[in-house]
Amino acid sequence: MRDVDFDAVRTFVTAADAGRFQDAAAEFSITQQAVSKRIATLEKNLGVRLFTRTSRGAKLTIDGQAFLPHARDLLRTRERALASVRPGRRALRVDVIGRRLAPADLLRDFHGAHPGIALDAVTLFDADAAVDAVRSGSIDASIRAVTMPGQRFPEDVRSTRVYDExxxxxxxxxxxxxxxxxxxxxxxxxxxxxxxxxxxxxxxxxxxxxxxxxxxxxxxxxxxxxxxxxxxxxxxxxxxxxxxxxxxxxxxxxxxxxxxxxxxxxxxxVYPHSLVWHLDNPHPALAAFRDHLRSGRFDHSGAGTWTPS
Structure with a gap:
């Protein structure tokens, strides 16, 4: 298949489950003729017949029976692919330097407070790589020791000190x-x-x-x-x-x-951990993560501590 028409694949699966093109038409609020056209285009693309018409409706051919489980897999794969990049449905991706270090512990603490939010922890090499990943959108945030904003960061990247360890x-x-x-x-x-x-x-x-x-x-x-x-x-x-x-x-x-x-x-x-994120990142869980880290429960700064100037 050179070009996958997912509407046609979904129509094929629905018609196969229902056993009638009429039911598939009702499911998608289109005409029965439109269903037939989608199926015919799919059959032409595949080079095989998927259905035979009977007095009781539409019956899968041997090729249709062979294609059906793969069609279901194709639709599931498409949905997973879309969910992986759809804000609100994909996991919040956070760079934590190392899985034994404090940033990973902060992420686990957030998960304990918000168990319904899906998280994906990644480990990048250094702050420069983290900032690049934040800008490209490959991660939503990073917890890093950074220099003062304005001295190093592009205008579209923000940071706030969240934990002095x-x-x-x-x-x-x-x-x-x-x-x-x-x-x-x-x-x-x-x-x-x-x-x-x-x-x-x-x-x-x-x-x-x-x-x-x-x-x-x-x-x-x-x-x-x-x-x-x-x-x-x-x-x-x-x-x-x-x-x-x-x-x-x-x-x-x-x-x-x-x-x-x-x-x-x-x-x-104290080692100064900051949360780094992109100004225009739309992930709905990012604000909750920022609020959690800025709640004050992780603050060890103040008199009697030392950080680099």
Whole structure:
């Protein structure tokens, strides 16, 4: 079939189910002659006869019987394709950086508050890719650390700060700070903060570079990045290595690792997550998502916190 006439396919399925062209005509509020014309065009396009006329109505030929399940599949596929891009029917697509990180947790929290809204979480590489995807419409929103709007964003893109996430120090049980409930960022001078997953040029690399410069310590990125589990294994066995994690970062490790989360205070470094969206995005769930994130329940900003200038 060079060109699919979906009206003809739908008419064929309806006529096949009803067994009469007259019933199909009534279903679509058209004449019986129009039904016959649609079926004839479809038969010409396919190169086969789909119906034979009988005294009792229309009966499927062998080719008609063979085509019927595929015609149903064709209509279902078309409906799914339309629903995937139809605001109000498709899922709200949100970029969350990583599925173990705070943005994914915020999206799960929104789903708990609005279980009837369909969601689709995607993971893009960095803020530039996220802004491009927001502009193209391939995603509806992104939760990212971004520079001030106007310094970087096109005019049709908006952002608002939605969550300042406290940063914590993660150590093994033998580390000198493992027994501390809290530490100041200035106390980390001379410590080996190992973060092999940092990629130069990304927004998270810029954040941790600014953090290290502000408090006089060095973040090491040497060595291959084999993923989260090898990182945790190394930290658990080390007396000298530690790493940073967000307060809402979801990690699970074996009980014998004995890893410790140490709160940072005076000041508390917070990672600034912003919601990014297109000004003209029509998805009806986007406003509900913005309102949910701006409700104040995620606010950790204010006195005693630090973010890059």
């Amino acid at each position: 406290p940063i914590q120090l993660l150590t093994g049980p033998a580390h000198e700070l493992a027994a501390a409930r809290c530490a100041a960022p200035a106390d980390l001078a001379g410590q080996r903060i190992w973060m092999p997953g940092i990629v130069p040029g990304t927004e998270w690399a810029a954040y941790y570079e600014a953090l290290a410069a502000a408090f006089g310590f060095t973040i090491e990125v040497t060595g291959p990045d084999f993923g989260v589990e090898p990182l945790l294994d190394t930290i658990a066995d080390s007396r000298t290595l530690a790493t940073f994690v967000g307060e809402r970062t979801r990690f699970a490790w074996p009980a014998d690792h004995g890893l410790r989360r140490v709160h940072l205070r005076d000041p508390t470094p």
